[in-house]
Amino acid sequence: MNSNLLASFQDSRLGTLRSRIAMAAMTRGFCGPNHTATALMADYYSSRAANGVGLIITEGTVVHSTADGYNNVPHIETEEQTESWKQVTSRVRQHQGKIFSQLWHCGRISHEDFTGGVAPISSSAITAEGINRQNSKPYGKPRAMETADFQDVTQQFVRAAQNAMEAGFDGVQLHFGHGYLIDQFFDTRINQRTDGYGGSIVGRCRFALEITKQVIAAIGADKVMARISPSREMGGLYDWPDLEEMLAHLLAGLDRVGLRMLDISCANADYYKTSGRVIRNIRPIWPHFLIGGASLTFEQGDEEIQSGLLDMVTFGRALIANPDLHAKLLKGQELVQFDREMLTKLD
Numbered sequence: 001m002n003s004n005l006l007a008s009f010q011d012s013r014l015g016t017l018r019s020r021i022a023m024a025a026m027t028r029g030f031c032g033p034n035h036t037a038t039a040l041m042a043d044y045y046s047s048r049a050a051n052g053v054g055l056i057i058t059e060g061t062v063v064h065s066t067a068d069g070y071n072n073v074p075h076i077e078t079e080e081q082t083e084s085w086k087q088v089t090s091r092v093r094q095h096q097g098k099i100f101s102q103l104w105h106c107g108r109i110s111h112e113d114f115t116g117g118v119a120p121i122s123s124s125a126i127t128a129e130g131i132n133r134q135n136s137k138p139y140g141k142p143r144a145m146e147t148a149d150f151q152d153v154t155q156q157f158v159r160a161a162q163n164a165m166e167a168g169f170d171g172v173q174l175h176f177g178h179g180y181l182i183d184q185f186f187d188t189r190i191n192q193r194t195d196g197y198g199g200s201i202v203g204r205c206r207f208a209l210e211i212t213k214q215v216i217a218a219i220g221a222d223k224v225m226a227r228i229s230p231s232r233e234m235g236g237l238y239d240w241p242d243l244e245e246m247l248a249h250l251l252a253g254l255d256r257v258g259l260r261m262l263d264i265s266c267a268n269a270d271y272y273k274t275s276g277r278v279i280r281n282i283r284p285i286w287p288h289f290l291i292g293g294a295s296l297t298f299e300q301g302d303e304e305i306q307s308g309l310l311d312m313v314t315f316g317r318a319l320i321a322n323p324d325l326h327a328k329l330l331k332g333q334e335l336v337q338f339d340r341e342m343l344t345k346l347d
């Protein structure tokens with residue numbers, strides 16, 4: 001099949017990539033003791049690399065023990081954790097694959113059960129609604145971040161990014177989407193601050209820009225991507241307030257601090273109603289590396305590449321169900337449909 005999506009290509013930062021298929025970050029909850037990566041995780045990621053995925057973004061990987069909010073997810077804070085990721089990166093590299101570590105701070109989407117007993121942090125002290133499925137309890141009451149916390153959390157991201165480099169990753173993806181800590185600053189429903197990190201668009205974007213700047217200073221712009229979700233479906237359709245002005249300000253700021261790689265996510269929404277719509281506004285103001293996806297068929301993904309809207313298309317669930325997605329698409333074979341039952345094991 002003649003397709004841009006399946007062909008290898010050369011990127012000025014990442015080098016040769018085996019295809020324009022990117023594996024979207026997906027939490028799986030199969031870490032080893034002390035939140036380490038395991039040989040099974042190395043098998044899982046390397047099988048996708050072996051089968052032609054151009055770029056793998058790992059599952060959300062927690063930057064600090066107080067940043068966690070989930071059961072059995074990996075971290076990249078300690079030496080032991082950093083060391084454990086080497087088996088994953090080296091196995092992926094054996095197949096000429098590229099792999100980024102998704103760096104994650106859950107903020108208020110957490111509970112003391114996951115943070116070592118301390119209150120989760122957020123932009124404001126507003127508890128997330130609902131029951132946390134991770135421990136079947138209400139979410140923890142967050143503490144609004146204080147001045148010293150900003151430097152601490154920025155340093156947690158910086159150290160995690162440095163650890164990712166030590167572990168052999170090709171880069172990191174800063175998770176600024178899906179209602180987690182940084183998104184809790186973008187969101188006016190949550191961010192009620194009256195200091196420089198709240199209120200206006202400038203204030204709400206400040207923390208994301210500071211973290212990006214510091215991480216780039218530490219490991220270089222060629223190694224840093226950010227993921228944002230300006231329009232998404234998570235318990236209902238949601239767009240950032242002041243969407244266009246916010247995007248204009250944030251993207252100009254990210255550009256200014258040197259960011260060159262961006263992933264636009266809509267969680268599990270219909271792409272064309274959310275990310276796909278926003279990407280049509282982003283492309284003219286973001287001439288750099290741009291990836292996105294969700295819910296797309298192969299033909300639709302290929303079309304987004306052909307028309308120059310995206311540089312790579314992310315696939316998530318299809319890659320859980322089909323480790324050999326690339327080969328199947330190439331041969332025109334039918335894909336196995338994703339089923340939530342598949343999340344109970346890692347293979």
Ligand SMILES: Cc1cc2nc3c(=O)[nH]c(=O)nc-3n(C[C@H](O)[C@H](O)[C@H](O)COP(=O)(O)O)c2cc1C
Pocket residue numbers: 024025026027028059060102175177178227265266267268269293294295296314315316317318343
């Ligand atoms: C099991 C599962 C876990 C996920 N975990 C993460 C995550 O850790 N970080 C993240 O940014 N997105 C996460 N997502 C969202 C995916 O990256 C992706 O945006 C979503 O699955 C839609 O793409 P798809 O239709 O190709 O599956 C997760 C999705 C699934 C299905």
